[in-house]
Amino acid sequence: MAKLQLFFQSLFVILAAFFCLSHADVGTAAQYKAPYLPTACYGNDSSQLPSSNLFASVNEDIWYFGAACARQYLVRCISAAQPGTCKPGQTVQVKIVDRALSSVSRPSQNDATLVLSTTAFEMIANPSASFINIEFQQ
Ligand SMILES: *[C@@H]1O[C@H](CO)[C@@H](O)[C@H](O)[C@H]1NC(C)=O
Numbered sequence: 001m002a003k004l005q006l007f008f009q010s011l012f013v014i015l016a017a018f019f020c021l022s023h024a025d026v027g028t029a030a031q032y033k034a035p036y037l038p039t040a041c042y043g044n045d046s047s048q049l050p051s052s053n054l055f056a057s058v059n060e061d062i063w064y065f066g067a068a069c070a071r072q073y074l075v076r077c078i079s080a081a082q083p084g085t086c087k088p089g090q091t092v093q094v095k096i097v098d099r100a101l102s103s104v105s106r107p108s109q110n111d112a113t114l115v116l117s118t119t120a121f122e123m124i125a126n127p128s129a130s131f132i133n134i135e136f137q138q
Contacts, residue, residue, distance in 0.1 A: 023137060024074075024076075024135045024136060024137040025113075025135070025136055025137065026078070026133070026134070026135055026136075027112075027113030027114065027133075027134055027136060028111075028112045028113050028114075028131060028132065028133055028134060029056075029075065029077075029112050029113065029114045029115065029116050029121070029131070029132050029133075029134045029136075030100075030107040030108040030109040030110075030112035030114075030115045030116070030130060030131055031107070031108050031115065031116050031117070031118055031120075031121035031127075031130065032057065032100075032103060032105045032106065032107050032108065032115045032116070032117065032118075033105055033118055034105065034118075035104065035105055036049055036055075036097075036105060036117065037098070037103075037104045037105075038055075038097035038098050039098055039099075039102065039103065039104055040057075040063075040066070040069075040098050040099035040102055040103070041066065041069035041070070041096070041097050041098055041099075042069075042097065048097060049097060050095050052119070053117050053119035053120070054092060054093060054094050054095065054117065054119060054120045054123075055094050055095045055096070055097045055116075055117050055120065056073070056075075056094040056095070056096055056097070056114045056115055056116045056117065056120060057096070057097065057098035057099055057100040057103045057107070057114075057115045058096055058098075058099065058100060058113070058114055058115070059100050059101070059111065059112060059113050059114070059115075060099075060101060061113070062096075062113060062114070063099045063100075063101070066099075068096045069096055069097070070095060070096060070097075071095070071096045071138055072093055072094070072095055072096075072138065073093070073094055073096065073114065073136045073137065073138055074091050074092070074093050074136065074137050074138075075091065075092050075093075075094060075114065075116070075120070075124060075134050075135075075136045076090070076091045076092075076124060076134060076135045076136070077090070077124040077125045077132045077133070077134055078132075078133050078134060078135050079132070079133045080125065080126075080129055080131070080132040080133060081131070082126075082129060084126070085125050085126045085129045085132060086124065086125050086126075086132065087123070087124050087125060087126075090123055090124045091124065092116075092120045092123040092124050094114070094116060094117070094120045100112065100115045103115070108130035108131065109130050109131045112131065113134070113136070114134065114136060
């Protein structure tokens with residue numbers, strides 16, 4: 001009954017993935033380039049940008065009337081259109097500094113959940129990609 005065995009193995013993998021992901025959210029990430037201004041969160045006060053350059057802007061769901069400002073998120077690349085884009089096992093922590101809808105520097109693609117600085121993006125994925133699937137958690 002190889003088929004039945006395969007069925008149970010698949011079920012196990014799906015359940016394991018579900019429980020493993022249950023404390024993190026799944027979304028997408030784009031990237032944005034300099035010049036960086038934390039306009040929506042800090043009225044262009046550049047001293048609010050972490051010196052590590054690990055920061056991000058957020059889409060409207062996460063923005064939620066500015067509630068997202070200054071939050072820290074752990075972000076991991078899970079897949080992308082182009083195989084091999086994600087850097088396996090890499091996670092980056094970013095500070096939320098802006099709203100993607102109105103950022104002065106525009107996202108590489110609209111509608112991403114998070115828009116990472118180039119420094120943050122290239123820590124988890126091939127920097128030539130413009131859009132990746134991510135798992136993120138506060
Ligand atoms: C922030 O800078 C941008 C670009 O220079 C400018 O268009 C915008 O009005 C500034 N916003 C604030 C709040 O100073």
